[in-house]
Amino acid sequence: MKKILSILIVCQLCVLAMAADEVEFVASAPPQVIMGKPFQLTYVVNQVVRDFRAPEFTDFEFLVGPYIAQSSSTSFENGKRTSSFRLTYTYTLKAKKEGTYTISPASVKIDGKQYTSNGVRITVLPPDAPNTGQSQAKNESVSGEQRDSERVNEENIFMRTIVSKTKVCEQEAILLTYKLYFAGVDVAQLTNNIRIPEFGGFLKQDLEQSEIQTELEHYDGRNYQTAVLYRTVLFAQRAGDIKIDPAQFEVVLRVQNRARVRSFFDINNTYTMVAKPLEAPGITIHVDALPSGKPMSYSGGVGQFTMDSKISSTDVQANEAITLTITIKGTGNLKLVKTPSVDWPDAFEVYDAKVTNDFTNTTVGTTGAKVIEYLAIPRAGGQYTIPAVEMAYYDTNDKEYRILRTKEYTVNIARVHGEQETNGVVNSYVNKEDIQQLATDIRYIHTDANMLTIPMHVLRFGSWSFWMCYCVPLLLVVIVFVVFRRRIKENADITRVRYKKANKVAQRRLKVAEKLLRANQKEAFYEEIERAAWTYLSDRLSIPTSQLNKENISQILRAKSVSEALIEMTMHVLSEAEFARYTPQVDGAMQDIFATTSKLINSLEEQKL
């Protein structure tokens, strides 16, 4: 029994000790209050305290307090004993002036130690302007059911379209908010009857919608309760004035029925649920175009960005991959930023880049990082330079274009020689490839000024000289042809040929005779002379030698009207030649005969026979 008791006490003490370790001392008050209206400031502590000291309420009027309330509870759960204790100090204060003030922390002493609460920041809104203001309580109108909806009018509940900026440049982010303002009406819920306009001309980036919370806000002379019904971030995609259509919302209001007082006993206030459609007005956004003079490497990014790069390795073997990683960080229209292009050297086989986006949509735009991995495989050995990668964007703060550059990388690729060993014989080979057609373009201009084809007209078609080129050879050939023809014909006529050639033949013989004369060969000489004369006569007279004799020669010659003297000479020559052959002669006679024969032939030659 004693043991159990002592254990229990120890447990309790432990629990108390544990409880004593965690002191929670929290101050809380509404974040916004209206000037002149009372509000409550509470301090909650989870232990018994001594010496609670409230701070000085310098900016606020102290009305009532502190009202102290205490509660404690114990519970067993799963064999575990939990107890909680709450001590609440409540002060009622009134705001004196407009502005934002901080109430200093309060302090307590627990078990000799001092603890302080948090400070509380309160915004004091100005009171409602005296003109407006219809609090429901003061409304003494005898109300029928119809009047209920009347109370709910535009001054009590409306919607506002709020944009962070009405004048932006292309691609800059705007925050669009649809806010509900209401005062003096009881809003039960939102319906799903919401129509958000199409934001034509903008790229929409939805934000995470948190739970709808109401806040007090002083607007246009009155204090309203406000709730953000819808928020989104818009990026203008083109220049000009872009109109955003109104949005439609619907809320359900709980309207108190001040209907006929049925009876004294019927004190239940009935409510009607009224659906009220609301319209958030349209708005026009003026979008400036981005200034001209976009840099070549303009990526489409608008905002603030930084760019960083790293490379997997600068020394690899051919056919080993290299990865170049570029990280673009910043805020703006990150989603639309174009992937910068890397100008890989020719020897690299380039693969598609892999883009990883890590974005968060915030109220000022898209923030985060875009990581791009470029993969390339070098196919040949050597030292190559990968030039710096450029990315240009438009800085909305500085209102000018900025160019970001990575650094240049020099990579060394070790050559690869394919070698196969078969039976100790090493073959070196190189993979041959067809020449790859990359693109087609016109061939380059001709650059040699010395080799120019000029139209040269050696011959003009249809000109006289052209036709001459035909006619001249034709004529020549015709002539040749004709001449030849005749020649052949003549050659075919033997007697004619003989006739023509008679002199030539005779002259030839005479030449021979002359030689014989000089050689003094009498016999031969006379023979030759005789033959010359007879053959000549035969040829010229066209009579065969066998039919010729001295008698008919003179007859024939006479018939051909040859002169007598000539006939005489002919006879003489013939006789002499015959005669002298067989008789010894005087020396001079040979010479005579020769001369006479020559003369005869010449004379006869002149005759037409």
Add this chain to the structure above:
Amino acid sequence: MMNILLILLSTLFLDANAEYASGNYSQAAMLYEHLVAEQPSAEVYYNLGNAYYKQGELAQSILSYERALRLKPSYKDAQYNLELVESKIVDRIEEEQSFFLSEQWLFIRNALHMQVWMVMSIVLFVLMLVGFLLFAFSQTVWVRKTAFYTSIVAIVLSVVACVNAASLHYRDVQRTEAIITQGVVNVKSSPDRSGTDLFTIHEGSKVTITDEIGEWCCVRVGNNIGWMQQIHLERI
């Protein structure tokens, strides 16, 4: 005198090439035009064609290449470039099938220069004559046979060559081939603005002019014939 002109021209040529290399295509084109006005040559027309192409002037480019090929039918670079530029024009031209061999015939005709055809014709004619003589006067049988057949072949070829030369000459003199220079042309049924539109042709297409009346001319493209204004085309 001729030499000085040639020197001036070659400097101009090199200047024009430098302009082209720097990318000043319109400047280069102007200089090339000067050059051909002074002394037409195939290579300068070719360069001119390149300069026009780079400026996007497809019709002028095609004209220049055609003129280059007229001066030097065997100019491979000009043929290649012309083909490439023609692939970029809008119309797809179908050859008219009047005579099934006409395409090959024209191809052969255009392959050689007119001068070459003329010389060939004359030489073949002479060959024919020689063959004839040999045939007439030779005693050897095989010589006579060869000569006979050679002459026949030679005279036929000579006539063909002469016809080709005549055809080319006619083409150069009459200039019936033209390229459309206006972006879009509606070819009408009569030489009048109020004529019915028959068909449409685009910049860069080659047409054959068959008739002329005042500022209008009748053109044939493939199997289509119609009238259009002469200012919208330029003869090769």
